[in-house]
Every structure is written in structure tokens, then in C-alpha cells.
Amino acid sequence: MATVTLEQFNPANFEPIPLPDHLPTYELPRVSISKLMGKDEAETKTVVDICARTGFFLLNLMDHPLGRNLWESACKLRNLGQHIMATLPEEDKKLFLQREERGVLDRGYTSSARDGQGVAKFVESINIPRDELFAKPTPGWELPSWLKPHEDLFKNIQTEAHKVELVILAALEQQLELKPGTFTDTHQLEAPTHSFLRVLRYPPTGDGNGMRERPRVFAHRDVVSISMLFTWVSGLQIPRDDAVYLNSDTPTEDSWLWVRPEAGHMIVNLGDTMPIFTNGALKSGLHRVVTAHGDQANLDRVSVLFTGRPNWGVPMAPLVSSKIPAQSAEEAARPADSCKVWGDNVIKGYYKDNVKWNKAEVSV
Ligand SMILES: O=C(O)CCC(=O)C(=O)O
Numbered sequence: 001m002a003t004v005t006l007e008q009f010n011p012a013n014f015e016p017i018p019l020p021d022h023l024p025t026y027e028l029p030r031v032s033i034s035k036l037m038g039k040d041e042a043e044t045k046t047v048v049d050i051c052a053r054t055g056f057f058l059l060n061l062m063d064h065p066l067g068r069n070l071w072e073s074a075c076k077l078r079n080l081g082q083h084i085m086a087t088l089p090e091e092d093k094k095l096f097l098q099r100e101e102r103g104v105l106d107r108g109y110t111s112s113a114r115d116g117q118g119v120a121k122f123v124e125s126i127n128i129p130r131d132e133l134f135a136k137p138t139p140g141w142e143l144p145s146w147l148k149p150h151e152d153l154f155k156n157i158q159t160e161a162h163k164v165e166l167v168i169l170a171a172l173e174q175q176l177e178l179k180p181g182t183f184t185d186t187h188q189l190e191a192p193t194h195s196f197l198r199v200l201r202y203p204p205t206g207d208g209n210g211m212r213e214r215p216r217v218f219a220h221r222d223v224v225s226i227s228m229l230f231t232w233v234s235g236l237q238i239p240r241d242d243a244v245y246l247n248s249d250t251p252t253e254d255s256w257l258w259v260r261p262e263a264g265h266m267i268v269n270l271g272d273t274m275p276i277f278t279n280g281a282l283k284s285g286l287h288r289v290v291t292a293h294g295d296q297a298n299l300d301r302v303s304v305l306f307t308g309r310p311n312w313g314v315p316m317a318p319l320v321s322s323k324i325p326a327q328s329a330e331e332a333a334r335p336a337d338s339c340k341v342w343g344d345n346v347i348k349g350y351y352k353d354n355v356k357w358n359k360a361e362v363s364v
């Protein structure tokens with residue numbers, strides 16, 4: 001596919017903006033969705049090998065109709081989310097409330113701008129809960145009036161993304177020599193999971209206010225099993241393979257590399273459940289978002305993120321397989337939290353320790 005110039009970037013155009021060649025980039029390995037669907041041994045092995053190192057790869061969606069549909073849906077959603085967030089008054093957006101149990105980030109509008117400060121935003125997002133559309137654990141819950149007309153679109157898109165999630169999970173099962181269903185039966189579309197669809201908008205920064213120099217989303221790992229990200233403008237960064245770490249979550253500034261957005265591909269990363277299920281054999285991918293490079297900072301950067309999380313009742317403990325390091329008898333005897341309890345605690349810890357959005361002064 002041909003690339004576009006900055007001037008050609010418009011709502012009807014879904015070619016990502018190219019990154020200048022001189023920027024230090026992480027060339028993510030590419031995997032084919034059609035080969036994964038065909039359970040191709042070499043391709044599934046590639047996925048597990050990558051996930052044992054960085055947890056990040058590019059999934060080429062264009063060689064199968066399921067993938068092509070998902071790419072088109074993600075493009076539509078990018079425009080819809082961009083339009084809504086750029087035009088709807090802040091008071092209306094804020095009426096899309098997060099869950100009562102604050103800290104669970106699967107539902108509601110979030111913004112990094114503080115009320116009354118007149119400070120430009122680092123990032124805002126609308127989080128559309130998969131649970132409320134399918135499992136409906138909150139009787140009577142509805143999308144806000146400005147999202148409700150698009151409910152079918154959100155459902156269809158999440159159904160497509162869930163199919164791709166299952167393809168990736170099946171590849172992991174295959175290579176980890178787990179019984180088929182070990183992951184695919186525990187990441188259901190219609191079970192409560194706190195999975196979500198998120199559209200993020202990073203508005204232009206303007207000059208001279210110090211915003212360009214600060215990460216928009218601080219270094220973090222996702223509290224999910226699988227993240228599937230669509231992005232068209234630079235900003236996402238991951239650490240180089242030989243990164244120098246100040247601590248396990250903090251690489252030195254020059255350890256970060258840019259990730260190049262690619263048309264027809266999604267960026268897949270594993271989240272925090274996978275190191276638990278595999279006793280450290282698979283990694284959760286560390287990443288952050290900075291202001292887009294150069295003139296790209298004058299654009300609205302919009303990303304579309306699908307996440308897959310385990311059903312609430314799943315015990316957060318290592319699985320047994322010859323490919324997964326065994327626990328000691330003492331470790332195995334410890335009671336495991338359910339996925340719901342585990343996830344809620346991790347997210348609360350993020351708030352408490354001032355990580356992720358909080359460092360960018362989120363008000364929710
Ligand atoms: O916007 C992006 O590119 C990534 C967002 C992200 O990492 C997140 O929402 O967890």
C-alpha cells in the first residue's frame with residue numbers, strides 16, 4: 001500500500017503517516033492471520049518465541065477476510081471516536097461515568113485535563129465495555145445517548161476482534177502444549193471479563209508548554225491477556241531488546257524505540273495475565289506513548305484498542321505443561337485470586353502508585 005504525506009492525512013484516509021527513516025524504531029516481527037488460523041506450525045512457534053521475549057508483534061490482517069473486516073471496522077471506529085471526542089462538549093463526555101469501583105478502566109470517559117485549569121489534554125479516551133454489551137452484568141445499564149446509536153457497530157467490532165483474540169490464544173495453547181480450550185474457553189465474549197474497546201485521542205500539543213517533552217501515557221503493562229492496537233500516527237514506544245533498566249518498569253530514556261504504524265496490521269501485545277499463567281515463560285509487553293514525532297504532533301492522534309481478559313472466575317495461577325516452569329510445592333499450595341479480584345487490585349495499585357495516566361494528571 002502506498003504511504004501518504006502529512007497533508008493527505010484526513011478522515012477518509014487510513015494510510016498511516018510514515019516515520020522519518022532516521023528515527024530509532026523497533027522493527028516488530030510480522031505474523032500472518034491466515035497462517036495462524038490455519039494453525040501453521042512455524043507461524044504459531046514464531047508467536048510464542050516473540051511472546052517469550054518482548055510480547056509485541058505486528059499481525060497482518062490483510063490475508064484473510066476476518067482480518068480485512070476488522071481493519072475496516074477499526075478505521076471506521078477511529079473516525080467515529082475522533083469526531084465524537086473532538087466535537088462533544090466536555091460536560092457531556094463526563095456523563096459517561098466509570099464504574100463505581102473506581103480503578104476498573106473498562107467503562108467510561110477519561111481525560112487527563114484538570115477541570116478549570118485550561119490546560120491542554122495529554123489524552124482522553126472512551127472505554128466501551130464488552131461486558132455490558134454482551135454479558136450485561138449490570139441490569140438496566142445503557143450506553144450514553146451519544147454512543148447508543150452506535151451500539152450495533154460496537155458489538156459487531158468487538159465480536160470480530162474477539163475472533164482474532166481466540167486465534168492468538170489458540171496459537172499460544174498449541175505451542176505451550178496446553179489442552180485446546182485452556183485459554184479459548186476462559187476468554188469468552190459473553191462472560192463477564194472487564195474486557196473493553198477503547199478509543200484514545202491525543203490532541204495536538206501546541207508549542208512551548210512543556211507538553212511535548214512529557215510522555216502522554218507513562219510506561220506500563222496492560223492488565224489484560226491480549227491487547228490489539230490500531231494506530232495511524234507515531235507515538236507508541238517500546239524498549240529496545242538491549243534496554244538498560246533503572247528498575248523493571250523504567251528503562252533509561254535512550255532505551256525507548258518508536259513503533260512504526262502499518263496499514264492493514266494491528267499491533268498485538270500480551271498483558272499481565274500471561275506471565276502468571278505461564279509462570280514467567282511469556283512476557284507482558286512494556287510500552288508508553290509520547291507526543292507524535294515532529295509535525296505529526298499537530299495532528300489528532302487517535303488509537304483504537306481492543307482487549308481480551310479472562311472470565312472473572314479464572315484462578316490467576318500457573319498452568320501445568322512441559323513448556324511451563326513448574327511451581328514449587330509451597331507456591332502451588334498458595335490460594336490463587338480470581339481474575340476479577342486480581343485485576344481490580346492491580347488497577348487500584350496503578351492509581352495508588354501514581355503510574356500510567358495518573359502521572360499525566362488524570363482527573364476521572
Ligand atoms: O494509544 C496507544 O497507542 C496505546 C494506548 C495504551 O497503551 C493503553 O491504552 O493501554
Ligand SMILES: [Fe+2]
Pocket residue numbers: 220221222287
Ligand atoms: Fe497500554
